[in-house]
Structures are given as C-alpha cells and as structure tokens.
Amino acid sequence: LETVATDIKLYVTAPLRAERSQWVRFGAALGAVAFAYQYDDDVREDFDTVTQPPGVSPDTEDNRDAMPAALALGGTWLAAVALDDDDGRREAGAMLEAAALSSAAAYTLKEIAGRERPFETADRNSFGNDGDSFPSMHTTAAFAIGTVLAESGNDRQRWLRRVLGYGLAAHTA
Secondary structure, three states: OHHHHHHHHHHHHHHHHOOHHHHHHHHHHHHHHHHHHOOHHHHHHHOOOOOOOOOOOOOOOHHHHHHHHHHHHHHHHHHHHHHOOHHHHHHHHHHHHHHHHHHHHHHHHHHHHOOOOOOOOOOOOOOOOOOOOOOOHHHHHHHHHHHHHHHOOOHHHHHHHHHHHHHHHHHHO
C-alpha cells in the first residue's frame, strides 16, 4: 500500500520533473490535436454522424473494445499464479496500477472537458455540457496495460511484447 501511495504521488507530480524535451513533445502533441480539431466537422460529415434523440444511446460496443486489454491483464495474472512467477505477478500489478492511474486522469479530463459524444450533438464545439466523450476511458486503460506489457519482461522477446502490447492498445482505439 505504501508503494501505491508513493506511485500516486510520483504520477501526480511528474510534470514538475519533466525535462525540456518532454515539454517540447507535449507542446507538439497539443499542436497536433489543435490541427486535427480543425478537421473535426469534415470527419463527422465523412462518417455521417447521426444525432440521437435525448435519452437514446447507440451501442458503442465499449465492453467488446476493452476486452483485449482486460484479457491481457487477466491472462498475465493467471499465468503468473499458475507458474508461481513473482515477476509476472508484479507485471500484472503494474498493469492494474497503470490502468487505474490513467483511468483516474482520463476521468478528470472528461469532467473538465465535458465534451458531448458525436451522437448527442452535431456541434464540434460542444465542450462543458456535461458530456463524457473525451478522452476514451477504455482506450486510455488499454494503452496503459499495453505499455506495461510492451516494456516489461526481458529484452529477448521485446519485439513480440511490443507488437502485442501496442497492438492491443491500437486495436482498442
């Protein structure tokens, strides 16, 4: 429990320890988002987004999309228990912790942004309206779990772990 508390503290205060190159990449990412935002209406039109009447929600298949990451976490834990592998248990714990911390950050961003989902409004500027479309919780958790899978273990199988970890995250997205 003490380790988790320390990890939470380090997670929350990480921006205070960021290096210049990390801030440059952050700025570039913000710039890319701002650039992509200019094409939001075009994307909505291309995908023929249809708004739904209030109270009607289309089946977004979020549970199906989140399944690969959940299976990676569960499979890692089950294999570690079956093989009595302490490293595997630590990896599964790191996956769970990464998913929890990133999901907490995503939830906070959702509350701040308040962007409505595309089926709720045709207005791309619909921020601050109690929406919950941004960022995607299941994609955020999938990237957290996938990154732990990709970057854990030994270097001999790194390429395979990266294909699986980042592949399941990209599939979820």
